[in-house]
Amino acid sequence: MKKITLSICIATLNRAAFLDETLHSIVSQASEQVEIVIVDGASTDDTSNVVKRHQEGFPRLRYHRLEVKGGLDQDYNRAVSLAAGDYCWLFSDDDVMKPGALQAVLDYVDKGHDVIVVNAEVRNADLSSVIESRLLKLSGNRIYSQAEGEQFFGDTANYLSFIGAVVIRRELWLAREKEEYFGTFFVHIGVIFQSALPGSSLVIAEPFISIRYGNATWSARSFEIWMFKFPRIIWSFPHFSDASKRRVYPKEPWKKWERLLRYRASGHYRLKEYNNLVKPMTRSPLHRLLALTIARTPGVAVNLLVVIAAAFYGKNILMIDLKDSPFYFTRELRKRSTFGR
Numbered sequence: 001m002k003k004i005t006l007s008i009c010i011a012t013l014n015r016a017a018f019l020d021e022t023l024h025s026i027v028s029q030a031s032e033q034v035e036i037v038i039v040d041g042a043s044t045d046d047t048s049n050v051v052k053r054h055q056e057g058f059p060r061l062r063y064h065r066l067e068v069k070g071g072l073d074q075d076y077n078r079a080v081s082l083a084a085g086d087y088c089w090l091f092s093d094d095d096v097m098k099p100g101a102l103q104a105v106l107d108y109v110d111k112g113h114d115v116i117v118v119n120a121e122v123r124n125a126d127l128s129s130v131i132e133s134r135l136l137k138l139s140g141n142r143i144y145s146q147a148e149g150e151q152f153f154g155d156t157a158n159y160l161s162f163i164g165a166v167v168i169r170r171e172l173w174l175a176r177e178k179e180e181y182f183g184t185f186f187v188h189i190g191v192i193f194q195s196a197l198p199g200s201s202l203v204i205a206e207p208f209i210s211i212r213y214g215n216a217t218w219s220a221r222s223f224e225i226w227m228f229k230f231p232r233i234i235w236s237f238p239h240f241s242d243a244s245k246r247r248v249y250p251k252e253p254w255k256k257w258e259r260l261l262r263y264r265a266s267g268h269y270r271l272k273e274y275n276n277l278v279k280p281m282t283r284s285p286l287h288r289l290l291a292l293t294i295a296r297t298p299g300v301a302v303n304l305l306v307v308i309a310a311a312f313y314g315k316n317i318l319m320i321d322l323k324d325s326p327f328y329f330t331r332e333l334r335k336r337s338t339f340g341r
Contacts, residue, residue, distance in 0.1 A: 004060070007085030007088045008088075008089050009076060011041065012093035020050045039070070086171075088168055092162075094215050096209070105118065113202045114197045115169070119209070122213050126212075146199055161186065161189070162211065176194060185230075265299065269294070273295070274292055299325070306318075306322060
C-alpha cells in the first residue's frame with residue numbers, strides 16, 4: 001500500500017443526502033495516495049449508512065462519530081489530527097470535486113508548498129447550473145514566496161472564508177495555535193495567517209470545486225458571522241497593514257447602511273440582530289437610529305429595492321439570497337393575490 005499523501009478532511013452534521021454526492025465525487029477519482037477522514041458531530045440522520053456504503057468500495061475512508069456535537073472548527077481540527085497524509089484538504093460536506101481535481105492537487109502537493117488554495121465555481125443548490133464560473137479571477141496559477149505573505153493575505157483571505165479551498169501541510173497545521181479560533185467558524189484562516197508562513201503558497205486558477213450555493217449550515221447566523229465574526233478574525237492579525245485588511249474586508253461592516261439593507265432584504269437582519277448585535281456596539285445616536293430604522297422597515301419593500309439593484313448590477317449570487325428570503329416580494333405578491341380571490 002502506498003504512503004498516504006493527501007487526506008481529505010470533512011466535518012459533517014446531518015447532511016447525509018449531500019455528503020453522499022460529495023463522497024462520490026471524491027471516491028470516483030481517488031488513488032492509493034488519498035484517504036478520506038470524516039468527523040461526524042453526532043448526526044441523527046442517515047450519515048453513518050452513507051459512509052458505510054462508500055467504505056465498501058473505498059477502504060481508505062475513516063469515520064469518527066462524536067457522541068456530542070463538537071463544533072465546526074473543533075471537528076475540522078480533529079479530522080486533521082486523525083489524518084495520515086502529508087497534506088490535508090479541508091473539504092466541505094455538500095460541495096463536489098470536479099473530475100481531475102485530486103490528481104491536479106496531488107501534482108501540486110509534490111512541489112512542497114505550505115498552503116494550496118483551490119479555486120471554485122459556484123452552482124445553484126442542486127448543482128444544475130453555474131452562477132459564477134470562477135470565484136478567483138485569475139488567468140493562471142500564482143505562487144507566493146515566504147516574503148510575499150501580506151500580498152497572499154490581501155489576495156486570498158476573503159475567498160478563504162470558504163474552507164473547502166484549503167489544502168495545507170499537516171505538520172504546519174499541527175504546529176500552530178488552533179484553540180484561540182474555535183467558535184469563529186474560520187479556524188483555518190487563523191491557522192494560515194496567525195504568523196508568517198515558513199514557505200511558499202500556491203493559488204490554483206482552475207476551478208476544481210463546485211460550490212453548492214445557499215446550503216451553508218450557518219445561513220441562519222449569517223448576519224452575525226459576516227458582520228462580526230469574519231471581520232473580527234481578519235482584523236486580529238497585527239502583522240498585516242490596515243490597508244491589506246481593508247482589501248479583504250471592512251473592519252466594522254455593520255456600520256454600513258447598504259450592508260444592513262442587504263441583510264434586511266435577505267431576511268437575516270431583524271430587531272433581534274439589532275438589539276443583540278448592532279446596538280451594543282454602536283455609540284453614535286445617528287447610526288443607532290439608522291440601524292433601527294432599517295431593522296423596522298418592512299422586509300418586502302427592502303427586498304424589492306435590493307432586487308432591482310442586484311438585477312441592474314448583475315449580482316447573481318446576491319439575487320439567489322434575495323429569492324430565498326422570507327421577504328421575497330414576488331412570493332408575497334402571490335400570497336396577497338391568493339387571499340384576495
